[in-house]
Amino acid sequence: QVPVLESGGGLVQAGESLTLSCIDSGKTFDGYATGWFRQRPGKEREGVGCMSWSGQSTWYIDSVKGRFTISRDSAKNTLYLQMNNLQVEDTAMYYCAACSSIAGLVIPALKNTHWGQGTQVTVSS
Numbered sequence: 096q097v098p099v100l101e102s103g104g105g106l107v108q109a110g111e112s113l114t115l116s117c118i119d120s121g122k123t124f125d126g127y128a129t130g131w132f133r134q135r136p137g138k139e140r141e142g143v144g145c146m147s148w149s150g151q152s153t154w155y156i157d158s159v160k161g162r163f164t165i166s167r168d169s170a171k172n173t174l175y176l177q178m179n180n181l182q183v184e185d186t187a188m189y190y191c192a193a194c195s196s197i198a199g200l201v202i203p204a205l206k207n208t209h210w211g212q213g214t215q216v217t218v219s220s
Contacts, residue, residue: 097121099191104214109182115214117174117191124148124174127193127204130165131176134213135187142201144176145194154196158184181218188213 103115115131130145144155146165153165164177174191190213193204 097123098209099123099211101189101191101211101214104189104216106217106219107181109218109220111181111218112177112179113181113216115176115178115189115191115216117176117211119172119174119191122172123209124172124193128195129167129174129191130154130194130196130201131163131174132190132192132194132201132203133185133187133216134190135184140190142194142196142203143189145196145201146174154199154201156199156201178216181216183218183220186216186218188215 100118107113128145128147131143132140133143134140143159144163144165146153150167162180166175190210192208194201195204
């Protein structure tokens with residue numbers, strides 16, 4: 096699998112915004128719902144949001160609902176995560192991957208998911 100490339104992270108203050116990008120040049124996500132995951136310091140990786148392949152349905156975990164928005168530019172094979180009103184607890188390494196949503200959770204669609212390098216988001220108070 097060709098690795099995806101996440102970018103757009105950085106250091107911001109609480110309340111500010113960032114937009115993350117995920118370039119899937121290998122078209123790994125074709126036919127799959129696609130979303131974002133994060134790993135906060137000292138915690139396991141968790142899903143934060145997932146968009147159906149058609150783009151008609153989107154799911155988010157409660158902690159980011161209303162603040163984060165997933166979008167996709169299919170022509171550019173790029174997935175985005177608009178992150179508004181960032182909070183310290185949003186500090187994490189962010190990754191994109193094919194996903195599935197069930198029972199309010201966002202999980203990887205495939206057990207053999209090949210994670211990219213991720214992009215670091217650090218929010219200071």
